Amino acid sequence: MTKTILLTATLLAVGATAQAGDIHGKVACKGVRDSAYAVVYVAAVPGKTFAAPKEHAKMDQKNLVFSPHVLPVLVGTTVDYLNSDAVLHNVFSPDACCDKFNLGTWPQGQIRSYTFGKECAATLLCKVHPEMEGFVVAVPTPYYAVTKPDGSFTIPNVPDGSYTVKVWHPKLKATQKTVAVAGATQAAFEIAK
């Protein structure tokens, strides 16, 4: 009797997982050194809206580099910019979708923040160090991932259903396709200039 109950519970749990699977696969980025830094995300889930998280996302400026280089966030998220270097840093964006914000200049250990209120692929620059470049990609759902250098990605806990999945890259043309999610689902993309 006990064994039957355990088996039934296990089957129910497996069934529940299958209803919220994941999207995994690869993005092949043509014309760049590797396939890292593509953001893959579900464009919308019909009938659902997502509240912005209370917890802030973080982007560091360390060794004259934005880290992470590409940071996807849910629309409404506030991003904290920490300066970990012993030199002054600045963060600004030339993009209208984030009101071309400029957070000024601040020293080591301090943080300045900006809230991304709408969808945006924001380029982040530092006026003090023109070679620095980072990206915050504000997307409308919490289902997103950033590709590894081999192009692989996994978006976990996506409800079963049919979705438009978009791919954005800092240097390559964006693309999209419809993906029918049913448990663990594979999707492959190719993007180029």
Next chain:
Amino acid sequence: MTPVLNCLRRFLPAQLALWLLLLGLAQPASAFPIFARKYQTSCVTCHTVFPKLNAFGEAFRLLGYRLPKESEEQIKQKPVSLGSEAYKRVWPDAVWPSELPGNTPVAVNVKMASLYASAYDPTAGKTITHNDFQFPQEVNVFAAGTLGEHMSFMAELTHAENSDGSASTEIEHARLGFESILGPDNLVNVRVGKFAPNLYAGFQEMWLMTDNGVDPLFNYNPVGFKGGVGILDDAAGIVALPARVRGIEVYGIADHRFFYTFGLMNKIAPGANAPVSGSSALESTGLPNGNFNNNSHKDFYLRLDYKFGGMGLDGDTEGVQLPPENWRENSLRVGVFGLKGNGTGVDFLTSDPTGTMVDEAGSFHMQDTSYNRTGLFASWTWSDLNLFGTYLRGTDTLQLRSADNLTVLSENDRTFTAYFVQADYVLRAPLHLSARYEKLTPGDTSVQPLKFANFNVSYLIAANVKLMVEYRRDLAETRNNQIATIIRAAF
């Protein structure tokens, strides 16, 4: 005036003088292992036998040292960013972003020459021979690369040790390029500095597999009575197509196959041009001495080309079947070109009407107040054979002036025609043959034409090391000839 040239002009018959002078003239090298490192590719990707470029190499050069449709992944040495790409959107409120090469973009060419030369001295009635180990004859230090998407640079410093014991160091090239600055890609490009102008694409020494250049085009000086003073070193400030210019050039490619270039350049007498008064002035006229502002006139040039068949001039291969041997294609490139200049105010020593050089005291001066050079270029490639040549017509308005008061004694229009035909053949991938015939005919039919034959066998010991044997013969005076055995390495 260089002591060597001065001496030769005074005491030797013109033809012997020119032959001896040419013995020590080093041809610049033009192979850039910098790019072999940058792209981690072999020299033969771009060169048939360096410095001669194949169609891909010519496209690479014309694109400002970029691969056709170049992508980031093809560049193995990651460049140093001098500004994020996104700064283009911030410009002009911020500095336009560019890049530096990932490694120091420097390369070295070394040239060793064993030279046997024979020259006939009609005055003494004997033949003078030299047999020299010119180890090294010259060393070239190159720097070349790109500075981001729209800028490039190239510089070459050459140190040569000459057969007369002298040595010289020269900045042979130092130029900046601005590529694809207007309109479609590759249509409008600008170069500024000292460079071999695209006016000569395909027939100047930079494009040739031979050690010797084409003297009737680049070293003939028409200034003088009748046929001029003959072949002289370009460094002497002669009125010929200058091997390298200080200038500004615009060039571009349209529809993959049409090529144009035009430019404005300093030409003759980049040296002193003091008012002529007495013998001292004769020492400093019509010659370079490191100053650039003495002949304020500028030369203008123009060239238009079209390439039929083969790879496009920008590396385009759409609709073209090309064999894996990257020197092969079936193509024909034809072009027309012209140069117009004004040498007023630049005085040249001149001979008397018999052709004998007169001594400085009381001698005459000549000014080339208007010179025009027009020509045709054609290059036909059929599998392993490349047959190419140039026809040139020159017209000069020469003013004879007195030494002391610049009185114009006479003014004459002179003409000459010059041409060469060269056949290069790839016998095997490392083994190349070349034969060239050159002729220059002054308009004055009483003057003997200049004729030369040049033969070369080149063997690539490695992609960056070549051995060549070259024989050059003066067909008008067959006792003037030379054989050079040369090793060149680029690293």
